[in-house]
Amino acid sequence: MNVQSNKANSINNRRDKLDLITIDLFGSARLLTDKSKVYISCTRATEIRKILQKLAEAEPKLVGTVISDDGNSLIKSFTLNLNGARFISNMDEIIVPGDNVLIFSSQSGG
């Protein structure tokens, strides 16, 4: 069996700092903020909703367009993935410093 590596070409340089949550923005979320990554300070395990609230404060253009008006969840057009591995809809789930949150369209495929 051959082993073929993405690693040499990877752009997925996750930050090693353990006091941050890295949020990757895609699609219109990226266009609205003109940012592909946003870093949220986080020193201990916390619910995703609290991270979204901090994201809403840092990037107010996302409120109502990507994040719900109350800041507690994503609007229906968007989905959240943790570390590229797991899709999450329960915003009470706990994430930890160093985690990578991805926010992109919930309309998969095309």
Next chain:
Amino acid sequence: MVIKSGYHGIALIVDLHTGVSELEEIPETVLRDYIGGTGLGAYLLHKHCPVNADPLGPENPLIFITSPLVGSKITTSSKFAIVSKSPLTGFIGDSLASSYLATELKSCGFDALIIKGKSNTLSVLKINDHHIQVVASPKLTFSETQVTERSIKNDLGKDYKVACIGPAGENLVRFASIFSDGGRQAGRTGIGAVMGSKNLKAIAVKGSHNTVIYDSKKLGEIRLDIAKRSLGAGTEKYRSLGTISNMSVFNKLEVLPTNNFQLSSFQHVDSISGEQLHNQNFVGNAHCANCTIGCQHFMATNDNGESVKGRIEYESGFALGSLLGISDPNLLIRAATLCDNLGLDTISTGVTIAWATETMEKGLLKEYESNNPLRFGDGESLISVIKSISGRIGLGGLLAEGTMRASKEIGNNSEDWAMHVKGLEMPGYEPRGLKTMALALAVSTRGACHNRSSAYEADFSEKVDRYKVSSNRGKITARSEDFSAILDSMIWCKFIRKAFNSFYDESAEVLSCITGWNITKQELMKTGERINNAKKLFNIREGWKRSDDTLPKRIFQDTLQGDLKEEMSLSKHDLQKMIDSYYVAREWNGDGTIPSSKRSDLNLDILLNKVPDKILE
């Protein structure tokens, strides 16, 4: 003949050799069982394609089918299907396009146009209601698609709607497409080559019949409601950036096929991502016929070369970008637009060139290297290779046969990295990181297909662990295929599927409103199942075997390493387990054939009256 609400109940059959046409009634029971689009197309293919017909021979019918939604003005409804026996797979081939051609075809007073035979010279089939004329058109020989459409409209009048092939179809490139409405492509399965094999450059249609709607008042209310929802959260991606926005997401998730599926992420993706193209190359949106969504995103080149403008979808971006290691957005726009103009499916074109690139890098194809030096990441030869495929010149002559046949001819294990299923080239979904999609690609009746199910949706959700195989994948895939069969038969655009609150209930209501039938959700679900079984039955009569439901060898032989996952792989054994679960979910035999009890339950035996029994045993 009684005109049924939502339908005409008629197929127009044209023999290009004799120039004779006839009308054939389509029974109401058939319309209800197969609806329209790819479903009705599957029924008509069974009926009109002789067993073991040569896909590029005159006996293979080329069938255009509309649907009950066409003419209803409900959003996304101006779509048509084209069904034929595929010259790539030898199995059922179908493709859809959004176009005013759909509404005009239906206005001619029939639900399907069945084209048989072969014209003696390159011709245009002119249809005005039920009147047909086969017009010799030598001046259109090898003309590009846009030029052809313009020329025909100039000659016949702008109120004619045109579907045509480019030089690739005339040259019988096995993955040639059919073009309409200034750029809409029915791209997959090589139906453009079937059209070319009939010496048919184009059809031009104009009609005067209205579609009768059973309950137009209620349909009007539904139409407004769905139009409103089509501008909501369920279609945001298609409106804001289009499908090209998948590039950066798939890359991050390490499922973006790169360098002929040797990698699953592309280090230069930012140069050709949807976000980047939107910022640097975007020049405007457009809507398909009778559609409120506006998914078409036009990109223009911005370098010093010849200015080119075209639509860039994800599948074109993957196939002509990351799969070839190409990161130049201007080259990507030029390559995709060239494919459209020549009448080539961008997916099959890119995947076939990716195979050639790897084969050349491995030291094979030496005789072609001086004219067409192919290397991943080097796009210098891309444009000339695409032209050579369309013209069947040099290396292009080999590649015009598609990945499966080209790799068989070259041998030397090059079939191991020929990325196709049943002969149809792979779309932009890495099966080793998307296990539900791996199953769907393996079992799809039209080969490596991303459109006849939305199985990937499970992988992009909490329902499954996308890295692991599981026994529920069979049921998920079968249900997703049945859902898509209804989408593709009514015909809804796939992009509106998330705008429904309850797809089957709402679709049943719409269909009931149009036809006057009392359709239920349960009936519609069974219809979806029937359509997929009908397609499978066609493949079985054409020689399908269980071993055809598989994936390219590379998927089993090579393990991918990534940042997210140490190793991504899929063993043949694990795929077979998922295929078993799919056959169980379909209530098929262990060898993938359809038991007589299932055929009877779905009323499929009417499809088999010309098929020798031994073929089905």
